[in-house]
Amino acid sequence: MSNNPTANDTVLLRMEGITKSFPGVKALDGVSLTVRAGTVHALMGENGAGKSTLMKCLFGVYNKDGGHIYLEGKEINFKNSKDALENGVAMVHQELNQALKRNVMDNIWLGRYPMNGPFVSEAKMYQDTVAVFDDLGIHVEPTTIMSTMPVSQRQMVEIAKAVSYNSKIIVFDEPTSSLTEEEVEHLFRIINMLRDRGCGIIYISHKMDEILRISDDITVMRDGTWVATEPVANMTMDKIIKLMVGRELTNRFPPKENVVSKEVSLSVRGLTGMYSALRDVSFDAHKGEILGLAGLDGSGRTETLETIFGAATKKSGTVTLNGRDTPNRTTKEAVANGYALLTEERRATGIFGILSILENTVISSLKNYLQGGFLNQRKMEESTDWSISAMRIKTPSQSTQIRSLSGGNQQKVILGRWLLTNPEVLLLDEPTRGIDVGAKYEIYQLIIDLAKQGKTVLMVSSEMPELLGVCDRILVMSGGRLAGEVSAKTATQEEIMTLAAKYV
Amino acid sequence: MAEQTTTPNSTIKKGPFRKIRAEIDHFNTLTGKDRQRYITDMLFNNAMYIIIVLAIIFIAIRVPSFVSLSSIVNIISLTASRLPIALGVAGCIVLAGTDISAGRAVGLAACIAGSLLTTANKIFPGMGVQPLPLVILIVIAVGALIGFVNGFCMAKFKLHPYIVTLSTQLILYGTILLYLKMGENNGQTLSSLSEGYRNLVAGTLFTIGTVAVPRYVLYAIILAAIMWVIWNKTTLGKNMFAVGSNEEAANVSGVNVMRTIILVFVMAGIMYSITGFFEGARIASINGNTGFNYEADAIAACVIGGVSFVGGIGKISGIITGVLLLQIIFTGLNFLSVDQNILYIIKGLVILVACAIDMRKYLVRK
C-alpha cells in the first residue's frame, strides 16, 4: 500500500489542464494527472466523469482542445495508440482488441515481426515471447491460438505485449471485470512487479476494495473536472464515494421494507438447458421476495433467467407461476405469462438506442394501446409519462433518443417498459452494471418497491455487497448447478464464495 | 451529473417552424469553434439538398421549359409511379436490411398484368381480357409470395439480405424471360393492353389547363397514406422500428421478430407488384427489361430521404421527398440532354454520396 519502497518522486507522465469539447458538451475541463515512477495511480469517477475521454486524449484517439502532456519531461502528442505504444505508453483494454484467430506470439509481435532477410523469423519470435513470459511469470504456450484461451490469459498476453515494448506507462482499464478471484491475484502480482521495476501504472476501476488495495495514489474525477489527488493512505471508501458523487452517501442501500409472503409464486423444477451448461436447477420464489442469484461468470446465472424467460432453449424441467404451468417457449409467451427480463448487456440487448423514450417504453405493452386495430398515441404518451415519473427518469422529453441518457436512466426506462406489462416475476440480470453510484441507490429502491407490491424479483449480480444488501435469500450457482442457498441477513461473502467454487 | 445532453435552455417551442426555431436557439448558444463546426455539419449533412436546389436553378435557366406546367406535372406523375416501390424498399431498409430484387418483382408483376389484360393474348392464346379485380388479386398474391420468401429466408436463417435478394432477383429475371416465351409470344414485348386497364391506371384524374394528371397519382397518395398509418399507428410499425433498431432487444422485449420481418417483406412485395401493375399500364409496352434497376432508384430515394441504412430510422414524408427530389434531378438532366449512359454513372455517384452523408450523421469526429 502506501509504504511502497519503489515509489519515488520522478514524474513519468504529467497531463496538465486537458480540455476537450464535443458539440454542446464540455467533456474535459482543465483536467490534470501526474503519475510518478514506480507507483500505481488509480483513476476514479462515475460513468461520464471523463476518465475514458482523458485516456483517449492521451492515446490520440481524440485530439485534445487544450492542455499539455509531458512524458518524462518531454512534451508529447500521440497521433494514435500505435504511436503511443512505440513511445512507451500502453493500454490494456477492457475489451481486448486481439487477432483471435492468430496465435499468441503473432499477437505480441504484430506489426514488428523479427525478420530474417525477407522472412519472418518464427524461431526468434518464439524465443522472445518465452523470455517475456518467463520474466512476468506467465505460463502460456506462445503458439496457442488466442480464441482458445480464457479471457484472463488473453489479458496476460496483452500485458506481455505492453512489457515487450518496454512501456513506461501502462493503463489498465477495468482489468478485473471478467476475472476470477484467483486470476485477480495473479494480475495484481504482475502489476506489483511492473511497479517495482519503476513503471507508472494508471489503474481504472469501479471496485473500491481493489483500488484501496493496489494503488498508491488516487485521482478522482467528476463531470469532466479534476476533483482530488491524494495518497491512498488518506482515503477511505466513504471518502472516495463522497468525492465521486459530490455529496454524502450515508447508506448504500435503501431500507428493506418488502414483506416476503408465505405464498410461493414462481416454482422452477429440474430446469436444464438445451445448449447451455444449465443442469437440474430447482427452486421456489415467494411473492414479495427478492431472490438473489450469485456465482462466478459462466456459472449459469444468466442462463437460468434466460431459460425461464424463453430466450434460451430449455431441454427439460418445468416453470410454474402461481400453480399454473408456464413453459415460455418464446419470449412473447413469457411476456404474456407475466414475466419480464432485464438483460445483462443493456446496450446490446436492452435499449433501442436511436428510438425515443416513448418507443422504448411502450414496445413490450403495445397491445394495451390498441384501439380498433390502431395504436392510440395519447394512451402511449400517458403511459410514458407515468413511467418517467414513477421511475424518476431524468429526461428532457418523451421524444429524446434513449442513447443520450445516462446508463442509470436508460435502465429505469427499461424497468418502466416492463412494469407496463404488469409482470408477476421480474428477472433482473445485473441491474446496476455500469451505473453511477448515486443512480444505483435509486434502482435498489425501485426493486424493493416492486417487491413491496407483491412481485417476485429474481436478481443476478456479481457484486456481493449488493446481493447481501438488497435480497432476502441468495441462491448460489456453480458450474451450471445450484450449489446452495443462504439467507441474505446472515450470510457472508466468504460463505457465498465457497459455494460458488463448489462445482468448478 | 451526466444526465442531460441537450442544452439546458432549449425550451419546448410550439407552432410551425418550431424545429427551425429550436435550431436557431441552439445555434445562438454556441460559440467560436462550435459555431463553425455547426455550420460545416449543416452544409455537409444537407449537401444533397443544396446541390439539387442549385441544379434546379441551373437547369431552369438553361432550359426554361423544365419549369413549365407540363414538365412539373410530368415530374409529379413519374414520382407517383415510383413511390410505391420506394415505400416497400423503405420498410426493408428500416429493418437494417435492403431488397435488390424489387425491380425484377416490378417487372414480373407488370408482365403478369400485361399478359392477362391484353386484347391480343399470345402467352395464353385464345384467352380474353380477364376481370381487373382478379388480375389485381393475382398480382398482389405474387408480390406477397416473393416478399414472403425473401423475408422468411432472412428471418429464419438470418441470411444477409443482399445474398437472399440477389438470388431472388436472378430467379425472378429468369422467370420473367421464361414467362414471356410461353405460348406463341416468343419473348416479344407485351402491348395492346385493354382499354379498361389503361384507363383505370393511367386515365385522366383531372386536367390543369391542357395538361392531364393521371389517376395513379391519386393511388400513390392513397398508398402513402396507408403506409403512414401502418408505420405510425400499428403494432407492426412499432415492432418494425424496434427490430431495425436492435433485433436482440426486440426479441427480449417480447416482439415476434420473425413475424415482423416476414410481414415487412410481404408488405414490400405487395408494393412492388402494385408498382408493376401501374408501370404496365403507364408505359403500355412490357418486356423483360421492365422494372430493371428500379430498386436502385428506390434505395437511392430512401437514403436521400433520410431512411438510414443504420436501421430503425425513417419517415414516410422523407421517402416522398426523396423520390420527388431524385425524379426532379433526373428529369432535369434529361432536359439538359445528358447521355442516358452517363445517367447511370450519376445514379451510382448519388447513392455513394447519399450514403456518405447518411453515415456522417451517425459518426462522431475525433
Next chain:
Amino acid sequence: MPEEHRPEQPELRGLYRHVKISVRTLDIIIVAGIAAMVLLVLWSASGGGYAVRFDARGGSDVPAQSVRYGEAVAEPAPPERNGYSFGGWFADEAYSIPWDFQSNRVEGDTTLYAYWIPD
C-alpha cells in the same frame, strides 16, 4: 468503465456495421462525388437535345433530328424502296411498338425503324 456515455458516441450499425471511416474521409467522398457529378453533367450536357435517328432498313435516307426531352419528333417524309410500300416507323427492330408522332415523346437517344410491306 463500460459505459462512458458522455460524449455520446454512436457507432455505425445495421448495413454499416464494421464500416471504419472517418468524418474527414466522408467529407472528401461527398465533395469529390458531387464534383464528379457536376463535371459529368457539364461535360455531357449539350443542351441541344437527344439524337433521333431513322433506320430506313434499305429504303431512302432520312436525315436524323435533334429533339429535346419531352418533345415530339417531327414526322419526316416517308422513305421509298423498290418493290415495297412503306408501313410506318417503329421503335423496335421487331416492329412491335409503332411510333406515334403525335403522342410519343423523346426520352433519350432514339432510333426508329422503317417497316416495309412487300408489294
